[in-house]
Amino acid sequence: MAPLSCHRRGHIRSMTRKIQKSRRPGWLARARGEIRRAAADLDWIARIPAYIWLRLALLPALLWGWSALAGLAPAGFVAGPYLTIRAFFLLLMDDRQDFPLAIWSTVSVYFGGLGLAALVGIPLGYLLGRFRTLGRTSAPYLHGLAATPVVALIPLIILLVGLDCQAKVLIVFLAAVMPVTINTQAGVQATDPDLLEMARAYALTRGARLRHVYAPSALPSVMAGLRLAAMAGLVASAIADLYTAMTGLGALLQGFGNSYRMDSYFAVVLTYSAIGALTTGFLTWAERRLIPPAHRQRLTY
Template identity: 35%
Template structure:
């Protein structure tokens, strides 16, 4: 029974993938190579970029910047979110500013990044941070406020105050909300790192995309795009695994 029920979950995605590459190959062969490339050429170019080391170097730069920017966003976003969740008045004061920053496209603040930080690592890092930290703050604050009042009262009746209430009641209740914020933040972090590499400093995978785009090297551009997509998928997968690790009770429900 297990084999029968799990077989479609393996066969259907495999068939979908085969169909996708078949259509891509067919369409790619009908279009000018300057505009589009079939997967056969992309795979060949991918191998060449791996052998030359160019793709690996660019990937390491992108992943390194992404890790630092995202880590900084988490380190700031969760504590600030807890503070805003526990202090309702402060939350109402700060939320309009958070909404305004979140709604502003990051591309339009690139000139400010150049003026403030120049074209370099600091500007790219701040661009990631600015786009990533807001959803983490907001989701954490909502989760903390969503904690059941009766559980907080029970904890306080046993002498739990301040940090202990946050640690044992509010943060566990906020896990689904924090996880949602982390996912949204991860998606925005990947976008932010690429935007920074294209507009602030031609480096990493974003820089590789820009340099190859102006040379009409479509296959090379698609190689970088595929690697960025894989980074995003792996990133989200790691966050899902972390959520299951810190909240195993949700799997049981």
């Protein structure tokens, strides 16, 4: 076969380029590709649970209801969202730093009492659930102590401990320890008997049974008890601030209320709500990390 001339070779190359260009996707195909890439980039939005969107949608409704209540109430009785948030930042930027110091005082008392309640309540609940006779014997006394209002014990606590920070921590501890103890006891008692029989058949030690049988069974109830204790302890910390040494957020709450500074008053209330929400949110996050979904137990709040 005769070799191709330079002219024919150039013509073939030109035709090949035209064919390749004609096979390239047009503007519609390019647009479809861009849409697919954009949808892939936004795929994380579709993975967000529906309740998160409902929470975000509920927030404007709550703010609107708050504003409406502030408008309907007599002047100076209820501060609206704008005035409350403005007062919050003004308190934070105050040169005297009373508000940050009060937050630190309340948070240290709150988490000190809550941590002590967990350290005492979880082992105590395990012992009461593990040894049924001990649990049945102490049940009336535990339930009676759990039903006793903490505020009724404050005069006795002041007489025994004084008005210092230790008294506040003890008040928070007494309010938080019973939910942890009772829920831990219930979780241990609800352990599957078949699992216990299997553990005995394999001659597991007490430590192995605690780690592999009792702990996974009781952990959902323990986390539920900690969430209940977190809410009860926060209420107790506010009561402790009001009835003992006038420090912390409770002291600011009473001072702003007595002077009718309602914007600052609601800023302190909002701070209490934020502390409680962050604490229970952290406990819920820890529950998701520690407990398998099949054994997870959520409360309705």
